[in-house]
Amino acid sequence: MLTGAFAMVFFYAPLDADQGFVQKIFYVHVPMAIVALIGFVAGGICAVMYLRTRATKWDMRSYVSIHLSVILAVGVLVTGSIWARASWGQWWVWDEPMLVSFLIVFLLYATYWPLRFSLEDKEKQARYASVFAIVAGAFVPLNFAAVRMAEAYIHPQTGATVAGGLPPKMGLTFLVALIGMGLLFATLVKYEMASKHATFRLRALRRKLAGDDDDLMLSGRSAAPQL
Amino acid sequence: MRSTVATLLAKELTLEWRTRESVPAMVLFSIATYVVFHFGLDRDRVTGDLASGVLVVTLLFAAILGINRLFVAEHEQGGFDGFLLAPVDRTAMLVAKAVALFCFLCIVEVFALPAFALLLLGPPLTQALPALVLVLLLANAGIAVIGTLVAGLAIQTRARDLIVPLLALPLLVPVVLAAARSATPLLQDGGAGALPGNWMAMLAIYDLLFALIAFAVFDFLLED
Numbered sequence: 001m002l003t004g005a006f007a008m009v010f011f012y013a014p015l016d017a018d019q020g021f022v023q024k025i026f027y028v029h030v031p032m033a034i035v036a037l038i039g040f041v042a043g044g045i046c047a048v049m050y051l052r053t054r055a056t057k058w059d060m061r062s063y064v065s066i067h068l069s070v071i072l073a074v075g076v077l078v079t080g081s082i083w084a085r086a087s088w089g090q091w092w093v094w095d096e097p098m099l100v101s102f103l104i105v106f107l108l109y110a111t112y113w114p115l116r117f118s119l120e121d122k123e124k125q126a127r128y129a130s131v132f133a134i135v136a137g138a139f140v141p142l143n144f145a146a147v148r149m150a151e152a153y154i155h156p157q158t159g160a161t162v163a164g165g166l167p168p169k170m171g172l173t174f175l176v177a178l179i180g181m182g183l184l185f186a187t188l189v190k191y192e193m194a195s196k197h198a199t200f201r202l203r204a205l206r207r208k209l210a211g212d213d214d215d216l217m218l219s220g221r222s223a224a225p226q227l
Numbered sequence: 228m229r230s231t232v233a234t235l236l237a238k239e240l241t242l243e244w245r246t247r248e249s250v251p252a253m254v255l256f257s258i259a260t261y262v263v264f265h266f267g268l269d270r271d272r273v274t275g276d277l278a279s280g281v282l283v284v285t286l287l288f289a290a291i292l293g294i295n296r297l298f299v300a301e302h303e304q305g306g307f308d309g310f311l312l313a314p315v316d317r318t319a320m321l322v323a324k325a326v327a328l329f330c331f332l333c334i335v336e337v338f339a340l341p342a343f344a345l346l347l348l349g350p351p352l353t354q355a356l357p358a359l360v361l362v363l364l365l366a367n368a369g370i371a372v373i374g375t376l377v378a379g380l381a382i383q384t385r386a387r388d389l390i391v392p393l394l395a396l397p398l399l400v401p402v403v404l405a406a407a408r409s410a411t412p413l414l415q416d417g418g419a420g421a422l423p424g425n426w427m428a429m430l431a432i433y434d435l436l437f438a439l440i441a442f443a444v445f446d447f448l449l450e451d
Binding site for chain 1: 376380381383384385386387389390393394396397398400401433436440441443444447448450
């Protein structure tokens with residue numbers, strides 16, 4: 001799907017009259033940002049489910065979706081920077097609410113790992129991380145609303161796509177790219193969950209083989225939720 | 228609920244009155260920060276947006292000190308266990324702590340504002356004072372709510388002093404933004420301008436929303 005989207009980006013969508021070829025990065029940057037933000041909020045929702053059910057799988061889902069969203073967020077900041085350099089002439093523009101609010105959200109979520117790492121007890125770790133994920137998940141839309149009020153914006157409004165602000169060809173390509181990115185995210189979540197499950201099964205088996213003494217040596221240092 | 232909060236708050240304030248641990252440190256810190264700003268910016272007087280920025284950021288950093296200390300006594304002396312054993316609503320702890328932090332911040336500002344006016348501020352403070360007090364009260368409310376939540380989140384962690392600023396600074400960015408923007412016209416040269424209503428409204432809404440979020444999740448920080 002994503003490959004199809006990229007093919008469409010290059011062959012189907014018309015060149016932007018104003019920005020030319022560089023505008024194509026829009027089809028990567030914007031879907032990535034949207035998916036990352038949705039991932040953060042989804043992490044918050046999974047955290048709510050964890051606090052309600054106390055099932056480790058929800059903590060795991062919350063962890064994985066925040067993890068991948070942070071990785072996407074790095075991608076967003078990098079591609080956004082490249083685009084900004086190309087179209088506005090600068091790598092970073094401070095009076096741009098989108099950039100600033102995204103950076104703040106990214107900085108906030110970067111604290112997720114220090115927080116997890118500095119709690120020993122697994123149950124407590126999950127509980128505190130969930131509270132953090134809920135607070136941060138609620139902060140994401142709030143922050144965007146707040147920072148957006150701050151300045152007059154020159155950022156291209158992606159919301160306009162829905163209202164038909166883009167020419168139909170671009171709009172279609174954008175939609176395909178968005179769905180593709182969403183599917184990529186979902187697939188990555190699935191893979192990471194599967195890999196975590198496999199790791200824990202393997203560790204449990206090894207522990208059985210080696211006896212309980214080697215527990216510490218084998219497990220290493222990880223802040224990920226354990227099953 | 229109300230009597231529990233009142234009791235806890237009285238305990239909080241008595242404790243601070245007897246130990247004098249947080250508030251004097253916060254006052255000294257803010258005054259020292261003004262001095263640092265004087266040298267860092269290499270200016271004798273600041274006005275307008277620079278003044279409001281210096282004021283709000285200094286108060287924010289002073290608040291971080293207070294937030295760091297907020298639950299330390301409970302953590303070290305086993306106050307959490309005592310509180311959990313008592314048959315009272317856990318959210319009372321949040322409310323009492325937030326109100327206590329709010330009071331601390333107000334006391335700090337009683338000292339820090341004159342110091343700021345004396346050391347750095349260009350235009351006289353008197354005419355801007357009523358509006359500025361309003362801005363600072365709203366900012367204090369936001370800092371108190373978010374600060375209590377962050378302090379509760381960080382108290383059980385090993386790297387507490389590290390986690391608190393890392394969590395609190397991004398969460399408080401909207402508060403800083405709104406407070407600084409609201410205060411800018413008040414501190415301008417040649418008379419205070421009008422208070423920007425939309426920024427004040429935003430500050431109030433942000434305070435309210437975070438109060439609701441904190442109210443919803445604080446229970447979970449106090450189990451075990």
